[in-house]
Amino acid sequence: MTNKIIVGSEEWCSLPGLGIKAVKARVDSGAATSSIHAINITTFKRNGSTWVSYEVHPIQGSRKVTLLCESKLIDRRVIKSSNGETERRYVIREQLQLGDQSWDVDLTLTNRASMGFRMLLGREAMGQRILVDPSVNYNFGDYTEDEINLLYGNKNMPSTGLKIGLLASNPNLYSNRRIMEAGLQRGHEMFFYNIQQCYMKLDASEPEVHYRDGRILNDLDAVIPRIRPSMTFYGCALTRHFESLGVMALNNSEAITQSRDKLFSLQLLQKNNLDIPTSGFANSPADTTDLIDMVGGAPLIVKLLEGTQGKGVVLAETRKAAESVINAFKSLKANLLVQEFIKEAQGKDLRCFVIDGKIVASIERTAAPGEFRANIHQGGTASLVQITPEEKKLAIKAAKTMGLQVAGVDIIRSSKGPLLLEINSSPGLEGIETATGIDVAGAMIDSIEKKLGWKRPLPVDTSF
Ligand SMILES: Nc1ncnc2c1ncn2[C@@H]1O[C@H](COP(=O)(O)OP(=O)(O)OP(=O)(O)O)[C@@H](O)[C@H]1O
Numbered sequence: 001m002t003n004k005i006i007v008g009s010e011e012w013c014s015l016p017g018l019g020i021k022a023v024k025a026r027v028d029s030g031a032a033t034s035s036i037h038a039i040n041i042t043t044f045k046r047n048g049s050t051w052v053s054y055e056v057h058p059i060q061g062s063r064k065v066t067l068l069c070e071s072k073l074i075d076r077r078v079i080k081s082s083n084g085e086t087e088r089r090y091v092i093r094e095q096l097q098l099g100d101q102s103w104d105v106d107l108t109l110t111n112r113a114s115m116g117f118r119m120l121l122g123r124e125a126m127g128q129r130i131l132v133d134p135s136v137n138y139n140f141g142d143y144t145e146d147e148i149n150l151l152y153g154n155k156n157m158p159s160t161g162l163k164i165g166l167l168a169s170n171p172n173l174y175s176n177r178r179i180m181e182a183g184l185q186r187g188h189e190m191f192f193y194n195i196q197q198c199y200m201k202l203d204a205s206e207p208e209v210h211y212r213d214g215r216i217l218n219d220l221d222a223v224i225p226r227i228r229p230s231m232t233f234y235g236c237a238l239t240r241h242f243e244s245l246g247v248m249a250l251n252n253s254e255a256i257t258q259s260r261d262k263l264f265s266l267q268l269l270q271k272n273n274l275d276i277p278t279s280g281f282a283n284s285p286a287d288t289t290d291l292i293d294m295v296g297g298a299p300l301i302v303k304l305l306e307g308t309q310g311k312g313v314v315l316a317e318t319r320k321a322a323e324s325v326i327n328a329f330k331s332l333k334a335n336l337l338v339q340e341f342i343k344e345a346q347g348k349d350l351r352c353f354v355i356d357g358k359i360v361a362s363i364e365r366t367a368a369p370g371e372f373r374a375n376i377h378q379g380g381t382a383s384l385v386q387i388t389p390e391e392k393k394l395a396i397k398a399a400k401t402m403g404l405q406v407a408g409v410d411i412i413r414s415s416k417g418p419l420l421l422e423i424n425s426s427p428g429l430e431g432i433e434t435a436t437g438i439d440v441a442g443a444m445i446d447s448i449e450k451k452l453g454w455k456r457p458l459p460v461d462t463s464f
């Protein structure tokens, strides 16, 4: 006669020490470790030990009930999840109750929002106590939705997070994935909207944004526009429309529009006494010689205004080369910019990531051998850098002048001191997060929380 308890493949269990009165668990003897859905996970010290605080939404697919939990930290473990990705997780030990039996189990904390169950019960937690009968479910009873709501004393509790829309084109880009992830980790609802699939109703009394199949996007708290250069015109119009609906935009449409006009940006910076390399603009100058003289002769840099990622930036080493490049661009009827070549920078530039007037991270980019452009897309590499107070001031002032809450400010170190190269309103996250290890995406979400005066909601009463 065995005294093991028989459990099905899905069971309701409870974690009395955490105030989790009922949570539906997937019983999976194929998994070694157990986990529970947790967000906003942070560690803290109590009586000399490390503890972890986190929020749990115990009800599957719902964020109505939020429990603020604290547990002593037992371990940190690297877990390989079912999609093959590895994740570093905190491990806690809590009492598990199944039917009338209870015992201590180790649980890893992870965001299981996208999974079918808020909890996974793996074989280590089963010990010698359990026999799994996969043909059955809810051997210890089932709950209806009403019973669950009653159990948690849930009377229209407000949802905890903000609703944030990411306006972009490619959900698989590193930067976009990180922004979504950072928002979810902080307990917000994140929505990815493809800019091209949004359309707008212009109406004095009832403006609207619709998405794809006619769904009306009317309850967002904030949007994060990440507009690729080719979508500037439409993306800025969309952002402006959200603003007219009272939705906060990180960055606002006016600042983005302005920063995308390179000539205007450089003029604005100059006007505010921010140093840039000596530059000349032209469309189809008759006098190429004078244009070259204007910036001090060769070697010089010629830039196509429409270029990005270093494409369309040419170094002309001699006057002859400069003349041919300028004439070639002229025949294409392209707007161009000529600029003194900062040779002493030796193929390096700085990228400072500014949020709300503070530098959150900076890197130095170094061009590949034989190349003068430091762009990562041109084979440049990113490394950690200590920036000077003067560079810091320049970057912060540049972002402020451009009206950008979030900005990637590019600076080149010249013999005359730091000079601004350009200011980006949708700076990429991959190079800078990888090189510095700083959670830049998280800092962007923090900025929205601050601007909206959003505070983490108080936990509900967790006593039984
Ligand atoms: N005046 C200059 N002197 C020396 N090097 C320069 C100069 N201007 C640009 N560079 C190098 O070329 C790179 C690309 O130039 P820039 O940032 O102006 O254009 P871009 O990267 O194509 O534009 P975007 O960043 O908008 O995509 C810079 O990162 C820098 O390393």
Ligand SMILES: [Mg+2]
Pocket (backbone or CB within 6 Å): 309, 310, 375, 410, 422
């Ligand atoms: Mg650049």
Ligand SMILES: [Mg+2]
Pocket (backbone or CB within 6 Å): 422, 423, 424
């Ligand atoms: Mg740029």
